[in-house]
Amino acid sequence: MNPQTHTLSDEFVLPTNKGVHATRQLDQAADDPCIYLVGNSLGALSKRSETLVKEELGVWASTGVEGHFAHPLGREWTTIQDQCTPILAKIVGAKEPEVACMGTLTTNLHLMMTTFYKPTSERFKILCEAKAFPSDQYVFASHSNLHGRDPAEAVIELSPRAGEYFLRSEDILAVIAEQGPSIALVILSGVQYYTGQWFPMQAITRATKAAGAICGWDLAHAVGNVPLSLHDWDVDFAVWCTYKYLNSGPGGIAGLYIHEKWDAQQTPNAGWWGQEVGKRFEMGPTFRPIKGAQGYQQSNPCILAIAALLGSLQIFEKAGLMPAVRARSLELTGYLEGLLIKLPLFVPLAEANARTTPGFTIITGSDPEARGAQLSMLFLPIGSEMMRQVSKGLTSFGVIADTREPDVIRFAPTPMYNSLRDCERAVGYLDEVLRSIKL
Ligand SMILES: *Cc1c(COP(=O)(O)O)cnc(C)c1O
Helix, strand or coil: CCHHHHCHHHHEECCECCCCCCCCCCCCCCCCECEECECCCCCCEEHHHHHHHHHHHHHHHHHHHHHHCCCCCCCCCCCHHHHCHHHHHHHHCCCHHHEEECCCHHHHHHHHHHHHCCCCCCCCEEEEECCCCHHHHHHHHHHHHHCCCCHHHHEEEECCCCCCCCCCHHHHHHHHHHHHHHEEEEEEECECCCCCEECCHHHHHHHHHHCCCEEEEECCCCCCCCCCCCCCCCCCEEEECCCCCCCCCCCCCCEEEECHHHCCCCCCCCCHHHECHHHHHHCCCCCCECCCHHHHCCCCCCHHHHHHHHHHHHHHHHHCHHHHHHHHHHHHHHHHHHHHCCCCCECCHHHHCCCCCCEEEECCCCCHHHECCCEEEEEECCCCCHHHHHHHHHHHCCEECEEECCCEEEEECCCCCCCHHHHHHHHHHHHHHHHHCCC
């Protein structure tokens, strides 16, 4: 047990059984916290975030526009994001000027595609994983269309081998080696949202660079979940949202990383917030961007969103940042896996396809180096009503997990606020629900 992060649930306000409409609480009161295993989807509210947002509302009420330059709490709105970037830089393994706190994930991905996707007649392919998050697929298709290319030709998707769910590293690297000269851009998710696979980011980045292509990462499910060293790995760019493991709240402000070697490059999508800080309010006609990722900022950011993010980032710092968070995560996820595979209805992955009676398997691999906090369970028989019934049953017990049609439920024991006890109770209820289902 890691004492540094063990007590952090006190720093969060977790949804209650009543709040999530748990109807069958056996050993807990309606106002007790539910078993919240969806930090991979929407992280919980930290008390610090709540305080900071309330303070910013207060400053808005009391000082109005003056808060931009003279803020009673020393968080001038023109520079408040500078309090987030040093912590974010540590979390993603980057230098501070390589990181910007801005925009939303999909918008930032569009910005990066506009900047880095420069197809030529020989080198025009975008390599991504099959079944990437839909928004990412739309972005890749948009940019192939923008360059007059049929996405069916320009976007190549990596699929697992028949009957498998995880992509094998050797298969990914083989495609990069074989198709290298025609690949303009390799962009995968750091941790895959559906399977929970943490890709071998360093090896893929290295192979991509060796093939002469640009390497970008979508870190939506990786940031705040697994340790990252974007700068040292020589990653060109990365984007992420912050409302998942970073707990910034629904629709929170997103993030962007660009390697410092691209410093001299200017954004093709200039906005006034990318302008040199001292020059922004001169309102001059010429755009002289801040060096590094922050030159890509476009608009003045939502202060309430930044305050919410900052609160959670301060808790990450208090926890000892990624080394401590990851240690706790390894412990929790390993413990959860150990409990799940002992359930009578657990079926090894190799036997899942043939299963005709109720059961479940885990499609997330068992190697801790190839996963973060999430375990994706596939309910069997495939294509039956199982998953929906299990999901309903879990909710009735106050176990909140994320479902993916048709057959998957994901449990994410989040290191910041979930406990070993949460894992035990969730698995106990899952067992009870599974036993009660008659297909
Ligand atoms: C969560 C997630 C998104 C969400 O995009 P927004 O622009 O934040 O709405 C996009 N891509 C991936 C891979 C995600 O996991």
